[in-house]
Amino acid sequence: MTAWYIARKDLLLLVKDKRAVVLLLVLPLLFISIVGMTTGQFLTRDENNQRFKIAAVDRCETDLSRALLTRLEQHGELLVARMPSVEEGRAVLKRGEVSLLVMIGPEFQERADELRISDIVNSDHGPLAAGPASLDVSFESRPAALGLGRLLEGVLFSQVIKVVAPVAARKNPVTRAWMRDRSNDEADPDAKPLIPSPPTTSAKSSSAAYLWIVPGFTVMFAFFLISVMARSFISERDNGTLKRLLLAPIGTGSVLIGKTVPFFLTSVAQCLLLFVCGRLLFGMSWGPEPLYLIPVIICTSLAATSLGLLLATVVQTDQQVSSYGTTLILVMSGLSGCFFPREMFPPLMKRISLFTPHGWALRAFDGVLTQSHVEGPQVLTCCAMLVGFAMLFITLGWWRFRSLS
Amino acid sequence: MSLLEARRLKKSYGSHVAVSDVSFSLLAGEVLGLLGPNGAGKSTTMMMLAGLLAPDAGEVILGGLPFDGRNRDGRRRLGVVPQDFAIYPDLNAIENLQFFGRLYGLHGRELTARCDEVLERIGLVESAKRASGGYSGGMKRRLNFGVALMHRPSVLILDEPTVGVDPQSRSHLLDCVRDQARNGVGVIYASHYMEEVQSICQRVAIVDHGRVLACDSISNLLKGLAADLILYVDDVERAAAAVAGLARVGTGSDGLPALILTSGDSSNSDAANERTDIGERLRTILDRIHATGAKVLRVETQQTNLERLFLDLTGNRLRD
Numbered sequence: 001m002t003a004w005y006i007a008r009k010d011l012l013l014l015v016k017d018k019r020a021v022v023l024l025l026v027l028p029l030l031f032i033s034i035v036g037m038t039t040g041q042f043l044t045r046d047e048n049n050q051r052f053k054i055a056a057v058d059r060c061e062t063d064l065s066r067a068l069l070t071r072l073e074q075h076g077e078l079l080v081a082r083m084p085s086v087e088e089g090r091a092v093l094k095r096g097e098v099s100l101l102v103m104i105g106p107e108f109q110e111r112a113d114e115l116r117i118s119d120i121v122n123s124d125h126g127p128l129a130a131g132p133a134s135l136d137v138s139f140e141s142r143p144a145a146l147g148l149g150r151l152l153e154g155v156l157f158s159q160v161i162k163v164v165a166p167v168a169a170r171k172n173p174v175t176r177a178w179m180r181d182r183s184n185d186e187a188d189p190d191a192k193p194l195i196p197s198p199p200t201t202s203a204k205s206s207s208a209a210y211l212w213i214v215p216g217f218t219v220m221f222a223f224f225l226i227s228v229m230a231r232s233f234i235s236e237r238d239n240g241t242l243k244r245l246l247l248a249p250i251g252t253g254s255v256l257i258g259k260t261v262p263f264f265l266t267s268v269a270q271c272l273l274l275f276v277c278g279r280l281l282f283g284m285s286w287g288p289e290p291l292y293l294i295p296v297i298i299c300t301s302l303a304a305t306s307l308g309l310l311l312a313t314v315v316q317t318d319q320q321v322s323s324y325g326t327t328l329i330l331v332m333s334g335l336s337g338c339f340f341p342r343e344m345f346p347p348l349m350k351r352i353s354l355f356t357p358h359g360w361a362l363r364a365f366d367g368v369l370t371q372s373h374v375e376g377p378q379v380l381t382c383c384a385m386l387v388g389f390a391m392l393f394i395t396l397g398w399w400r401f402r403s404l405s
Numbered sequence: 406m407s408l409l410e411a412r413r414l415k416k417s418y419g420s421h422v423a424v425s426d427v428s429f430s431l432l433a434g435e436v437l438g439l440l441g442p443n444g445a446g447k448s449t450t451m452m453m454l455a456g457l458l459a460p461d462a463g464e465v466i467l468g469g470l471p472f473d474g475r476n477r478d479g480r481r482r483l484g485v486v487p488q489d490f491a492i493y494p495d496l497n498a499i500e501n502l503q504f505f506g507r508l509y510g511l512h513g514r515e516l517t518a519r520c521d522e523v524l525e526r527i528g529l530v531e532s533a534k535r536a537s538g539g540y541s542g543g544m545k546r547r548l549n550f551g552v553a554l555m556h557r558p559s560v561l562i563l564d565e566p567t568v569g570v571d572p573q574s575r576s577h578l579l580d581c582v583r584d585q586a587r588n589g590v591g592v593i594y595a596s597h598y599m600e601e602v603q604s605i606c607q608r609v610a611i612v613d614h615g616r617v618l619a620c621d622s623i624s625n626l627l628k629g630l631a632a633d634l635i636l637y638v639d640d641v642e643r644a645a646a647a648v649a650g651l652a653r654v655g656t657g658s659d660g661l662p663a664l665i666l667t668s669g670d671s672s673n674s675d676a677a678n679e680r681t682d683i684g685e686r687l688r689t690i691l692d693r694i695h696a697t698g699a700k701v702l703r704v705e706t707q708q709t710n711l712e713r714l715f716l717d718l719t720g721n722r723l724r725d
Binding site: 002005006012013241243244246247248250 | 456457477478480483485487489490491492493494495496500504505507508509510552618708
């Protein structure tokens with residue numbers, strides 16, 4: 001019960017501390033909003049913001065080249081801007097308005113006409129071995145987006161092949177007959193089209209970026225709380241009230257629990273607020289089984305507050321909180337993937353990230369939010385690891401506190 | 406039976422011995438002054454008494470039982486007023502008092518009533534709902550004191566409770582201390598203000614270099630204090646040569662060189678004999694000064710007080 005009196009007092013002090021309220025509740029929302037704005041997804045569901053923007057120049061201007069452009073325009077992940085000339089295409093690429101420039105050369109139709117179905121089947125050898133250039137199609141991308149440019153080139157080349165394949169197929173009697181049969185089947189609504197339609201963007205994916213932005217920032221800000229918590233211990237020491245707490249007829253455990261509970265509750269409230277705002281403001285999905293978010297949030301907050309407890313028993317001054325606390329928060333956040341999607345981490349970094357509670361928290365959020373089916377045991381394993389971290393930090397913090405007091 | 410007793414307390418920090426042998430006792434209703442220069446071992450002693458620090462040797466007896474700080478019943482009997490403010494500046498006086506009251510087991514109406522009572526006693530009723538961070542130094546001191554009273558302790562340990570306050574607040578705080586003593590509370594009162602200690606303490610323990618140099622009632626301590634006669638002479642050097650062995654050259658109250666005749670310099674321990682002795686010595690001195698042709702300008706007596714006793718026992722050397 002005495003722990004609750006201390007907790008209640010600290011909650012009251014937290015409410016009165018405007019700086020803490022801003023740091024713990026307003027700042028995370030502000031950050032998420034800013035990141036949302038930079039990705040063009042704040043308070044908007046414009047699908048175009050999520051599509052890769054490319055510019056296309058058609059110097060061939062035949063039915064086939066137009067069919068290729070139409071196909072690219074129908075692709076759900078691409079936003080195509082048709083440019084009248086290569087120069088203008090290069091200009092928009094240079095300005096960063098598009099990620100890639102596709103140039104369909106004047107010989108595109110002619111070279112497509114020369115292809116046979118065997119050239120397409122055996123594309124690593126023969127006329128197509130030179131890639132898009134063999135069809136007089138070329139790509140240019142910004143130097144800063146080299147990896148992305150190559151990826152896009154691969155995707156676009158596959159679309160080119162899909163457009164020219166029927167041309168080549170008509171020259172072979174077997175495939176021509178097969179194509180005729182397919183044409184007859186067109187009346188059948190269940191028949192699959194010869195060339196499948198390109199994928200289109202689903203309504204849900206408009207909030208996809210938030211699926212890593214919100215958990216990333218939630219985890220980072222949950223752990224940001226450790227510096228506020230450490231400051232609370234320091235001000236208790238500086239105010240001389242820690243001495244009074246130690247003089248009171250209560251145990252060390254009550255003092256530590258009482259000092260930790262308010263921050264745990266604040267952390268849970270902070271996480272819930274971010275997820276609710278993620279849902280309401282940014283249309284973020286809570287995954288197929290949102291109830292799993294509860295244990296993940298609780299365990300993340302537990303790990304964060306216990307790390308705060310340990311830090312509070314290590315630092316002595318406000319300056320130490322600023323230097324050690326902030327360094328710890330940023331390093332752990334960076335290592336774990338709070339700033340950058342973990343899927344893009346190299347394998348070694350993924351393994352290193354699991355030495356931080358942040359890594360396990362992000363893994364758990366990923367399991368709940370981004371999978372089509374929540375793997376309960378996997379999420380609960382992450383929660384168990386977070387509780388393990390919490391127990392370790394609490395034990396060390398308790399031991400430090402006892403030896404200091 | 407004494408409320409609190411320090412028995413041969415010892416405490417070292419590494420090779421530095423902070424407290425080497427401190428013993429005293431505190432009775433119910435008594436205010437015991439604890440005096441000592443900075444670094445004398447007062448704070449370490451008080452921390453051991455409060456249970457915040459474990460002694461290396463010796464023990465603290467509280468209410469007849471050994472007390473080591475882990476004993477929660479013992480902690481309930483103690484009220485400690487630290488030298489530095491120990492209050493939450495963002496909370497008001499009521500919130501501060503009630504919070505600490507709850508930690509000592511007060512609840513509901515009892516807590517509210519006691520809080521009102523303490524607020525009244527420390528004179529903070531009108532400012533009770535203002536954040537204590539905005540209080541004046543005197544108000545903070547009073548609140549600091551009030552927090553220790555909330556749970557009605559039987560022993561109060563006060564560490565310089567009046568530092569930096571105005572005379573009104575000081576007088577109020579001293580009245581509060583007297584009140585507590587009248588109600589049977591034993592008070593240990595550490596201070597550098599000798600006049601305060603002299604006015605409220607029945608007994609004084611003077612501590613230096615980790616030891617109790619003297620511990621007795623103030624009247625007994627002052628009784629043994631040597632009285633000085635100060636003779637201002639127009640030619641001190643000539644007069645001093647003439648009275649060598651009977652008086653020494655020193656500094657008078659106005660900072661001028663003078664001859665000082667100390668009653669304690671006599672080998673007589675009997676008070677009546679000592680008075681005769683100093684009278685004879687004074688007559689001899691005056692005769693010899695007269696013989697040199699020097700003139701006695703003025704004669705003063707130096708008043709005996711606690712400060713003089715303190716300086717006599719602990720010396721004039723700076724400690725900081």
